[in-house]
Amino acid sequence: MRYSEDHKAQTRQRIVEEAARRFRRDGVSATSVQTLMKALDLTHGGFYAHFKSKDELVEEALRHCAIELDAVTPVSLAGDQPLESLIRRYLSKTHRAEPAKGCVFPTISAELGQRGQASPVTDEAVNQRLAQISAHIDSSQDAALVLSAMVGALLLSRSVVDPQVSDRLLDETRASLLRLINAELPET
Template identity: 30%
Template sequence: MRYRPEHKDEVRQKIVKDASRRVRAEGLTGASVSAVMRDAGLTHGGFYKHFGSKDELLVESLSDGFQEIADRLTQAGNSSRPETAWKAIVKTYLSLEHCDHIECACPLVALAPELSRADKTMKRRIFIELAKYREQMLPFMPGRRIADRERAFFAIFSTMIGTIEIARLLPEAAMREKVLTAARDFLLSSF
């Protein structure tokens, strides 16, 4: 049976999407090649028809995760006035929905401790993806100069990432919401 020319690309994208969600939900070790391929309805043996290594899949799945959250935050920013776009991003990021659905959340919230232990080659590839993410968010950040926007990006996103990580540890939604609200209020009044 012959497949359409774009079939291989479509299968690869499905594998990447499935891996992206699995990695964020279960961590790097939860995304075994066999589990990812099973999710995609394929056999373990077909993996190397699409990827040279598990690291290649990991980087692509991180890229997909960063793009997914960047798209969601960009949509929030674009739906606001330019001077308040960053506030819409903060509200979207520090929402209970974002906190409770780690499989769709920012890869940094789900994976920062694991990614920090990656080897140097992998860290360079992760840094490239993080830099792309930062570039997409900078236009929305408060500040007149690029340097001011970069400082705001790192302060805002570091605070939001840490807040989500702490909130996710809490057993009840009301407790998580209290932490998210405190950080939201702090950030929205700080810039």
């Protein structure tokens, strides 16, 4: 039985979305093509009707994650302080607890660097996020610091067992970044 082109496109999109979720949650190396396809009730061999290789899927999933990045942690939030809102949402316990729905940078950046296969899609996403942050801050150097600190703090907060240490990483980084951008800190 032959499927329509629409069915093929929908299946490809399902694969990309599931891969994006799993790459953010588990990483690229821990996500096998076989496990991915099984989770979607598809055959391992069927993967190759949609992608030439896992590397092609990684690029497509990264594009998908980059598009979702603004939905996860938008800089263009309504209100007077979009950068403050971004910092607060990014360095939150909710974002920490949901890596499969969150920013791809903490999960995939180190892995791509270790593989020796950086991605132009990551370049685009990082440059886009830096430009968005720069629009709300005085210095492009500070924009790089804000992005790097957020990603690093989130990554570290997910990697420790002690909830107090995890919370401290988020709380202290958030407070430092809010001071950097001259945001109002809540009374403690």
